[in-house]
Amino acid sequence: LYSTNNSAQKSDSTKETTSTEKGKSVAPEDVRTKRRELSSSKYESASYQLPKWKEALGEFVISTLNLDMDKVRAGPIAGSYYYSICKEQGLQYEDEPLSKTAKFFYEDLKLPKTFSQWYQITILHEWMLFVRMRAMPFKYGKNYQQKLVDRTFADIEKRLYDEMNVHSGRITDQYLKDFNSQLRGAVFAYDEGFFSGDAALASAIWRNLFGGKKNIDMVHLEAMVRYVRAQLYVLSKLSDREFAMGEFKFVPPDESVEILTPEQEKSLKEKVVAKYEAVDANPNALPSEKSKFSYTN
Amino acid sequence: MSQATKESAKQLVKLLEKFPKERVKHLISFKESQLDRFRPVAGIETGSASEQSKPSLAEIKDIINRTSGPLGLKKDLLKKVQEALPEEHFNDTQIQEQIRSLNAIMSDKYKNYYAVGDKLYKPAGNPIYYKRLHDEIEGKGKETFFTAMRTVVFGK
Known part of the structure; x- marks a missing residue:
């Protein structure tokens, strides 16, 4: 349904596109590039466009059954899109060059290039999204969190099998349990740090992300505290509607976040209100585009 | 080690002593581990302070119930890794940098800036x-x- 939303915006394009898209949607032969994707499902590839008849059927089902799109959207937005942006932050493969963000974590901060380290980087980013999700209406925020966690563990299970060559179900389960307790501990520690102050947040980051290593460079620790607080600041400025629609991406570590002046904030807010007022007022808006989330908060 | 480095390290240790204590006991404490690391640089004897902070039996039980070590690492091994002090050499500017960063963290600089x-x-x-x-x-x-x-x- 995420693809539905995307293609809905480009609804002017005619049948021509469907035939050309067909070639793109075929999964690439190369195993390496295939693995990097979220899943082998064509619906999750960025280039895929839903055939018009499927789109129409989808919209028909949504409007007849009167589906709550805010609930339905949690899967594609939190489970697929938000997980993908958390996952790619620390993603690294042995014989491939590191991405820009991965370079920050593995080269600048000198973190070890391991699977557990990747996991720690991922859950730090997930936690930042959790903080924002808690500020959504309870029922929906909880659902978004659930979808994000579900997807994380489904993906880890797959990666353990494919990439780490863990072929025993029992051992995989043990790892998953371990990862689960790490997630709970990290979320608790980050929550405490977020609420009580930078010192507590720094110790939480040191214990989890840096694995409690003794020869930590405080400059690195400060950089991480700043990084986390900056992302949370950006998240706090997004309205529920924007966040729920997946209009967020993490600020890269080599860019710095400036505080908005009251005028800038006002004009940004006005733009958002105008955008979503137009969507809500549009009588031809597709059922899948509708949302009850507030765009003014 | 120069006298200037020693003085800076003393400053750093003083700052670290003011670092708020963790409210929940964990396997390792940021404050204690950093104090252990910088006290020798400042020429201050360690031992007495870390002895005081040794967790009680009840606390150890609580920690073991709550947490498990990182994947594939045995707990005693984890402890040994923590205790092994890597050979480090500091100079004055490095320590001053550490002090600056620690000050920023302890003064809630970013919590207030990115409110x-x-x-x-x-x-x-x-x-x-x-x-x-x-x-x-x-x-x-x-x-x-x-x-x-x-x-x-x-x-x-």
């Missing part, structure tokens, strides 16, 4: 979430069986 306000501190979906967590850690408002069950059933 997120009540929107995130009292999240609409669950306004008492952080307060409850904080009260529990501080020991102000203890959770009872009934409040716990309420969370299990209703999610908040």
Whole structure:
């Protein structure tokens, strides 16, 4: 349904596109590039466009059954899109060059290039999204969190099998349990740090992300505290509607976040209100585009 | 080691001593481990301070029940890794950098600069979430069986 939303915006394009898209949607032969994707499902590839008849059927089902799109959207937005942006932050493969963000974590901060380290980087980013999700209406925020966690563990299970060559179900389960307790501990520690102050947040980051290593460079620790607080600041400025629609991406570590002046904030807010007022007022808006989330908060 | 380095390290140790204590006991403490690391640089004897902070038997039991070590690492090994002090050489500027960063962290520089306000501190979906967590850690408002069950059933 995420693809539905995307293609809905480009609804002017005619049948021509469907035939050309067909070639793109075929999964690439190369195993390496295939693995990097979220899943082998064509619906999750960025280039895929839903055939018009499927789109129409989808919209028909949504409007007849009167589906709550805010609930339905949690899967594609939190489970697929938000997980993908958390996952790619620390993603690294042995014989491939590191991405820009991965370079920050593995080269600048000198973190070890391991699977557990990747996991720690991922859950730090997930936690930042959790903080924002808690500020959504309870029922929906909880659902978004659930979808994000579900997807994380489904993906880890797959990666353990494919990439780490863990072929025993029992051992995989043990790892998953371990990862689960790490997630709970990290979320608790980050929550405490977020609420009580930078010192507590720094110790939480040191214990989890840096694995409690003794020869930590405080400059690195400060950089991480700043990084986390900056992302949370950006998240706090997004309205529920924007966040729920997946209009967020993490600020890269080599860019710095400036505080908005009251005028800038006002004009940004006005733009958002105008955008979503137009969507809500549009009588031809597709059922899948509708949302009850507030765009003014 | 030069005298200037020693003096800076002393400053750093003083600063670290003011670092707030962790409210929940963990396997390792940031404050203690850093004090152990910089005290020798400052020429201050270690031992007495870390002896005081040794967790009691009840605390160790609590920690073991709550946490498990990183994947594939045995707990005693983890401890050995922690205790092995890597050979480090500092100069004055390095230590001054550490002091600057630590000062920024301890003065809540980024919490105040990137202020997120009540929107995130009292999240609409669950306004008492952080307060409850904080009260529990501080020991102000203890959770009872009934409040716990309420969370299990209703999610908040």
